[in-house]
Amino acid sequence: MVKGTVAVLVVVCSKCGGLLLARDEQKTRTCPHCSYKVDLHKARKVASARTAQEASTILRKLKSEAAQKQKHSSCL
Numbered sequence: 541m542v543k544g545t546v547a548v549l550v551v552v553c554s555k556c557g558g559l560l561l562a563r564d565e566q567k568t569r570t571c572p573h574c575s576y577k578v579d580l581h582k583a584r585k586v587a588s589a590r591t592a593q594e595a596s597t598i599l600r601k602l603k604s605e606a607a608q609k610q611k612h613s614s615c616l
């Protein structure tokens with residue numbers, strides 16, 4: 541039996557739009573940015589990873605991409 545290939549999810553906080561990591565088996569997760577209790581079933585999942593290390597790498601990448609987008613939009 542193959543047990544859960546996805547261990548860590550990258551989800552978007554439904555309140556502040558910040559990114560946070562959550563374990564696949566968790567139902568809720570407190571946002572580190574605004575302390576909102578995020579319902580993981582309702583929250584938007586942007587990525588998934590097998591390990592916490594992989595997840596944090598993805599998170600860093602997403603954050604830098606978001607920062608670049610912000611820079612571009614402020615130039616317009």
Ligand SMILES: [Zn+2]
Nearest residue numbers: 553556571574
């Ligand atoms: Zn938040």
